[in-house]
Amino acid sequence: MSDSGTKAQRFVALCMLGILLFNYPILALFNVSGAVFGVPVLYAYIFGAWAALIALMAFVAESRDRDGQ
Amino acid sequence: MLHGTVIILTSFAYLGLLFAIAYFADKRADAGRSVIASPYIYSLSLAVYATAWTFYGSVGRAASDGIGFLPIYIGPTLMIALWWVVMRKILRISKQNRITTLADFIASRYGKSAVLGGIVTVIAVIGILPYISLQLKAISSSFSILVQYPEIVMPGKVGPQSMREDTALWVALILAAFTIAFGTRHLDAAEHHQGMVAAIAFESLVKLLAFLAVGVFVTFGIYNGFGDLFARAAAEPKLHAMMTPLEGVAGGYASWVWLTILSMMAIMFLPRQFQVTVIENLDEKHLNKAIWLFPVYMLAINVFVLPIAFGGVLHFPDGGVDGDTFVLTLPMAEKQELLALLVFIGGLSAATGMVIVETIALSTMVCNDLVMPVLLRLRALRLNERPDLTGLLLGIRRGAIVLILLLGYLYFKLAGEAYALVSIGLISFAAVAQFAPVVLGGIFWKGGTRRGAMAGLVAGFAVWSYTLLLPALARSGWLPTGLLEHGPWGLELLRPLQLFGLTGLDQITHAMIWSMTANIGAYAAVSLSVSPSADEHRQASLFVDVFKRSGEAGGARFWRGTASAPDLYNLLARFLGVAAADSAFREYAAVNGLRWPDDALVADAELVHHVEVQLAGAIGAASARVMVASVAKEEALDLDEVREILDEASQVVVYSHRLEQQSRELKAATAELRAANERLKELDRMKDDFVSTVTHELRTPLTSIRALTEILLDDPEIEQRKKFLGIITKESERLTRLINQVLDLSKIESGKADWQATNVDMATVISDTVAAMSQVFQERHIEVEVKTPDRVRPVAVDVDRIIQVMLNLLSNAAKFCESGTGRIEIALSEQARSLRVDVRDNGPGIDPKDQAIIFDKFRQVGDTLTDKPHGSGLGLHISRKIVEHFGGRLWVESSRGRGACFTFTLPTGAGS
Numbered sequence: 001m002s003d004s005g006t007k008a009q010r011f012v013a014l015c016m017l018g019i020l021l022f023n024y025p026i027l028a029l030f031n032v033s034g035a036v037f038g039v040p041v042l043y044a045y046i047f048g049a050w051a052a053l054i055a056l057m058a059f060v061a062e063s064r065d066r067d068g069q
Numbered sequence: 070m071l072h073g074t075v076i077i078l079t080s081f082a083y084l085g086l087l088f089a090i091a092y093f094a095d096k097r098a099d100a101g102r103s104v105i106a107s108p109y110i111y112s113l114s115l116a117v118y119a120t121a122w123t124f125y126g127s128v129g130r131a132a133s134d135g136i137g138f139l140p141i142y143i144g145p146t147l148m149i150a151l152w153w154v155v156m157r158k159i160l161r162i163s164k165q166n167r168i169t170t171l172a173d174f175i176a177s178r179y180g181k182s183a184v185l186g187g188i189v190t191v192i193a194v195i196g197i198l199p200y201i202s203l204q205l206k207a208i209s210s211s212f213s214i215l216v217q218y219p220e221i222v223m224p225g226k227v228g229p230q231s232m233r234e235d236t237a238l239w240v241a242l243i244l245a246a247f248t249i250a251f252g253t254r255h256l257d258a259a260e261h262h263q264g265m266v267a268a269i270a271f272e273s274l275v276k277l278l279a280f281l282a283v284g285v286f287v288t289f290g291i292y293n294g295f296g297d298l299f300a301r302a303a304a305e306p307k308l309h310a311m312m313t314p315l316e317g318v319a320g321g322y323a324s325w326v327w328l329t330i331l332s333m334m335a336i337m338f339l340p341r342q343f344q345v346t347v348i349e350n351l352d353e354k355h356l357n358k359a360i361w362l363f364p365v366y367m368l369a370i371n372v373f374v375l376p377i378a379f380g381g382v383l384h385f386p387d388g389g390v391d392g393d394t395f396v397l398t399l400p401m402a403e404k405q406e407l408l409a410l411l412v413f414i415g416g417l418s419a420a421t422g423m424v425i426v427e428t429i430a431l432s433t434m435v436c437n438d439l440v441m442p443v444l445l446r447l448r449a450l451r452l453n454e455r456p457d458l459t460g461l462l463l464g465i466r467r468g469a470i471v472l473i474l475l476l477g478y479l480y481f482k483l484a485g486e487a488y489a490l491v492s493i494g495l496i497s498f499a500a501v502a503q504f505a506p507v508v509l510g511g512i513f514w515k516g517g518t519r520r521g522a523m524a525g526l527v528a529g530f531a532v533w534s535y536t537l538l539l540p541a542l543a544r545s546g547w548l549p550t551g552l553l554e555h556g557p558w559g560l561e562l563l564r565p566l567q568l569f570g571l572t573g574l575d576q577i578t579h580a581m582i583w584s585m586t587a588n589i590g591a592y593a594a595v596s597l598s599v600s601p602s603a604d605e606h607r608q609a610s611l612f613v614d615v616f617k618r619s620g621e622a623g624g625a626r627f628w629r630g631t632a633s634a635p636d637l638y639n640l641l642a643r644f645l646g647v648a649a650a651d652s653a654f655r656e657y658a659a660v661n662g663l664r665w666p667d668d669a670l671v672a673d674a675e676l677v678h679h680v681e682v683q684l685a686g687a688i689g690a691a692s693a694r695v696m697v698a699s700v701a702k703e704e705a706l707d708l709d710e711v712r713e714i715l716d717e718a719s720q721v722v723v724y725s726h727r728l729e730q731q732s733r734e735l736k737a738a739t740a741e742l743r744a745a746n747e748r749l750k751e752l753d754r755m756k757d758d759f760v761s762t763v764t765h766e767l768r769t770p771l772t773s774i775r776a777l778t779e780i781l782l783d784d785p786e787i788e789q790r791k792k793f794l795g796i797i798t799k800e801s802e803r804l805t806r807l808i809n810q811v812l813d814l815s816k817i818e819s820g821k822a823d824w825q826a827t828n829v830d831m832a833t834v835i836s837d838t839v840a841a842m843s844q845v846f847q848e849r850h851i852e853v854e855v856k857t858p859d860r861v862r863p864v865a866v867d868v869d870r871i872i873q874v875m876l877n878l879l880s881n882a883a884k885f886c887e888s889g890t891g892r893i894e895i896a897l898s899e900q901a902r903s904l905r906v907d908v909r910d911n912g913p914g915i916d917p918k919d920q921a922i923i924f925d926k927f928r929q930v931g932d933t934l935t936d937k938p939h940g941s942g943l944g945l946h947i948s949r950k951i952v953e954h955f956g957g958r959l960w961v962e963s964s965r966g967r968g969a970c971f972t973f974t975l976p977t978g979a980g981s
Contacts (some may be wrong), residue, residue, distance in 0.1 A: 007153060008153050008154045011150050011151060011152075011153040011154060012150075012151065012154065014150045015147050015148075015150035015151050018143075018146065018147040018150060019147060022140075022143050022147070022329065023322075023325075023326065023329075024322040024325075024326075027322070027325070028322075035296075035299065035300075035303075037295075037296065038294070038295055038296025038297070038299050038300060039295055039296070039299055040299060040303075042136065043136065043375060046136065046139060046143075047368070047372065050143060050146065050364075050368055051368060053146065053150075053364075054146065054361055054364045054365055054368060055361075057146075057149070057150055057360055057361045057364065058360075058361035058365075061153075061357050061358070061360040061361050062357065062361075
């Protein structure tokens with residue numbers, strides 16, 4: 001069991017994705033007025049992206065590590 | 070009506086329930102049937118992260134600046150994505166070294182330094198005080214709001230309180246008693262508090278349900294769903310600005326980013342998070358589920374924060390109600406007594422959960438890393454001679470719990486009123502973030518040294534105190550406010566909130582930038598300029614390479630000296646009690662295949678290490694080292710020796726890698742040999758088959774020749790004499806042909822065949838062979854068509870052999886064509902690198918399943934029992950061998966009833 005398995009790399013990639021999603025400038029794109037199904041765009045985006053990120057984390061966490069983990 | 074008595078009774082009933090859960094879980098744990106050994110309970114216990122700050126404070130924050138509360142939960146989500154890399158390593162290290170607290174972890178990493186452990190403890194205790202005061206504030210103010218029901222009065226406006234009515238003090242004392250009952254009932258060498266974890270997990274459920282209940286009530290009870298609520302909020306000018314809040318907030322994106330980073334650190338290094346995530350972890354695999362379940366929890370508890378905040382602002386438009394209390398005051402304003410009580414219990418859950426775990430973690434730290442090292446060094450106390458120290462250890466921890474809660478209360482009195490809940494909590498976050506460089510650096514960078522860690526921690530903490538703690542005290546009136554406005558001694562450059570003239574940032578961002586700069590800078594600079602001692606070098610290697618080593622024995626290699634087993638036993642018994650010492654020795658003996666106490670144990674390095682690790686679980690790594698040293702004579706290793714051992718270890722690793730590789734190669738070679746053997750066996754069997762088939766084939770014509778000659782011998786004048794002699798001649802010819810072919814084949818297969826390659830014009834070969842066969846074709850009335858281009862490139866082959874192939878294919882074709890209607894087409898064509906010859910007939914064709922086997926020796930298509938064989942069964946096999954010898958291919962395309970087309974190619978070299 002090493003700390004550089006496929007799973008570890010996927011998690012690092014997810015963390016980077018998260019940093020990208022919840023940061024300037026992507027965040028600024030959604031910092032506009034308007035509403036999605038009655039919910040302000042920024043709130044809808046943040047909660048949506050957050051839920052998607054968690055879903056991906058769940059997928060990676062529950063997957064098997066190709067390196068035998 | 071919600072009388073004070075009702076609320077107090079409900080609260081105590083709830084605390085009683087928690088205690089019952091904890092008691093039950095402890096009993097189960099003692100019986101070996103742990104209730105918390107589940108990834109779900111583990112994930113819920115991690116949710117101790119959500120405190121009164123989350124429960125009450127998030128809404129307050131959201132009411133003032135929209136999504137400003139969210140980085141506190143998004144940050145941990147991002148950090149948890151890295152847990153697979155970071156937390157797994159910390160878990161492994163902690164289990165191997167019996168780490169009991171964060172201070173222990175850091176002290177242990179940097180050469181088991183007691184001083185460093187002490188520094189960490191002091192920082193943790195002071196840094197966490199604001200956070201504990203936040204919980205006290207939340208409980209006491211939610212209580213004093215709730216007792217005013219149905220009026221809604223803010224706590225600050227109630228008027229001066231007497232000592233008897235000072236709820237915060239009572240809360241602190243009750244929680245202290247409760248925590249003592251929870252966490253220090255007995256001493257566990259592994260510092261597991263299974264009962265506490267079960268209760269915390271339960272509390273996490275309660276606070277989530279309570280918060281969701283309010284959220285649903287506000288969103289769907291008071292308003293008509295999210296759309297309605299947000300639409301009304303948008304109509305309110307005050308709230309409209311918050312719909313796109315990031316530009317409006319002080320610091321904007323910078324603040325957002327720093328809060329995210331800050332909470333990424335907090336989720337790792339808050340003492341209570343370290344406690345539940347690392348110390349209380351029973352199985353590394355639980356991390357798998359927790360990695361996503363805990364973020365799901367955080368997402369769930371945040372969904373209704375904004376609706377409640379906006380609902381509150383809309384409901385109390387005059388601003389007389391503090392945003393931090395909306396969760397409670399909204400149900401109260403709507404006359405929902407039960408819901409309000411549920412909210413109070415939820416808040417109580419959030420706050421007590423935090424306080425219990427935090428104070429247990431801190432009290433362990435204070436005991437193991439601050440008080441014990443000092444006591445053990447004070448020879449006047451003669452602690453070394455006391456037979457049983459477990460009572461003392463528990464006493465210190467209980468004292469520490471009371472002290473920490475009273476200090477939290479004191480901070481609340483001193484500075485609590487001036488700040489909102491979230492701002493108080495952030496001060497603590499910034500304090501624990503100071504641990505990040507030394508811990509993360511410590512587990513990934515071997516170069517970090519003890520002095521570097523000390524320098525980094527002290528520098529970071531000093532800047533934290535100056536830029537966050539000092540202003541908090543000044544704002545509460547305990548220090549002159551002039552300090553903030555003009556700086557100390559009127560030095561504007563040193564103003565705590567605009568250090569070195571850095572302006573335009575919010576307080577936390579400002580403090581984080583300077584404290585992290587000081588912390589990381591000092592850690593790296595000092596680490597790089599001072600060389601480590603032997604102890605540090607060893608620990609660094611044990612921590613950083615934890616996945617490359619296995620088992621606790623890793624640390625034993627570094628110990629050299631003499632000790633006696635009874636001394637070690639007594640030492641353990643003094644700190645852990647006789648029962649725990651017995652079981653530790655039994656366990657050790659069992660691992661080594663002995664039975665203790667029947668077999669005497671040798672006090673070698675491994676036993677000493679085992680005892681030290683056990684002891685570390687109770688009193689911390691630094692103290693354990695001191696204690697073991699007091700009964701065992703250790704020869705100090707110098708740096709070179711440690712390096713040597715480490716080199717040896719890495720050589721062993723290299724060596725074992727090499728061994729592994731050799732064994733892999735060996736395995737591959739064995740597999741090859743086995744395959745070759747199989748092949749040989751196969752060939753042997755084929756040879757046997759061949760011999761028996763050849764004999765069989767030879768016997769058939771011989772039998773008929775012999776039968777006919779016997780007839781002729783008996784009756785030379787028989788009528789069919791001529792016919793018989795004809796058959797005999799034919800059969801002899803067949804016999805000769807067969808023998809020739811067998812000889813031919815054996816020559817080809819043994820490689821002794823005589824090949825004479827010359828440049829051959831295939832068109833000539835084809836016309837010659839067709840001419841040679843013309844007699845046969847005419848007899849059988851078969852039409853033959855030959856298509857050859859005018860000029861083709863020559864091929865380098867043995868002309869006789871190729872003629873043999875052509876004759877074989879043509880005679881096969883002729884054999885299978887119907888007499889009269891038969892038709893054979895021979896086509897020669899040039900391809901890029903080869904010549905192609907097709908021989909097509911219109912005979913019965915060959916089944917696809919038979920097409921592969923007709924090239925085998927002695928294989929003929931058709932029922933061998935009824936059909937008369939048409940040849941030896943060697944022709945095609947030999948033809949294919951010949952074509953392949955010259956680098957070409959021979960194959961057939963056919964289907965039943967549609968004729969067959971035999972094709973071969975011969976290479977010509979590159980096309981001209």
